[in-house]
Each structure stands twice: as C-alpha cells, then as structure tokens.
Amino acid sequence: RVQLVESGGGSVQAGGSLRLSCAVSGITSRNYWMAWFRQAPGKEREGVASIYIGGGTTVYPDSVKGRFTISQDNAKNMLYLQMNSLKPEDTAMYSCAAALWVNSRLGPYDYPYWGQGTQVTVSS
Numbered sequence: 610r611v612q613l614v615e616s617g618g619g620s621v622q623a624g625g626s627l628r629l630s631c632a633v634s635g636i637t638s639r640n641y642w643m644a645w646f647r648q649a650p651g652k653e654r655e656g657v658a659s660i661y662i663g664g665g666t667t668v669y670p671d672s673v674k675g676r677f678t679i680s681q682d683n684a685k686n687m688l689y690l691q692m693n694s695l696k697p698e699d700t701a702m703y704s705c706a707a708a709l710w711v712n713s714r715l716g717p718y719d720y721p722y723w724g725q726g727t728q729v730t731v732s733s
Contacts, residue, residue, distance in 0.1 A: 618727030656715025
C-alpha cells in the first residue's frame with residue numbers, strides 16, 4: 610500500500626524559506642512521477658513541482674520557477690520541496706502525490722496517490 614506523509618509546513622514571513630518533506634513508502638517501481646501540489650481556500654489545486662524519480666526530470670510552473678526546487682533522496686525514500694522567497698500568495702495546503710504514469714506532469718487528476726497535506730502560511 611502506497612503511503613505519503615508530508616511534514617515541514619509552518620508560518621513564515623514574506624521572503625522567508627521553508628522545506629517540505631514527503632516520506633514515501635509502498636512504491637516498488639524505480640520509475641515513477643512525484644509532484645507537489647497546493648490548494649488555497651476557494652482556489653483549484655495547482656501543481657507547483659514535479660519530478661521523474663527514474664531520471665530526475667523536473668517541471669515547474671512559472672508562478673514558482675526560480676523559487677521552488679523539488680528533489681529526491683532515493684536512499685531515504687524522501688521527496689523534498691525547497692521554497693525560497695516565499696510570498697503571501699504561496700499560502701496554501703501543500704500535498705505530495707505519486708503516479709506510475711502521467712499525461713500531465715502537473716495535472717492533479719493523473720496522480721492516484723496523495724499525502725494528507727501540510728499547511729504553509731506566508732505573512733506580509
């Protein structure tokens with residue numbers, strides 16, 4: 610059974626940094642996609658970073674490009690999201706997700722496995 614458990618959320622001031630972690634278990638394949646999504650109240654879920662575990666290919670939307678970095682530690686079965694230069698509009702619930710195959714690397718409907726989420730709040 611696939612389990613994803615996020616940690617590392619919290620409250621920071623604008624311009625600050627946070628690193629989110631996602632502990633991954635139950636995935637036996639060496640090649641799969643993982644991603645970070647966020648959802649703010651009243652808004653649609655948005656993909657903010659994706660990585661192909663088999664090769665390291667990453668994808669970011671323009672809204673976070675240059676500020677967010679997704680990374681993996683295969684030895685520890687961990688996924689990370691380093692968030693720098695945070696803005697109040699980055700405030701949301703952040704979740705990690707996994708999929709063996711995707712059509713859209715930042716499309717939430719392609720990811721069947723999800724963590725419970727961790728809250729990030731950025732104050733101005």
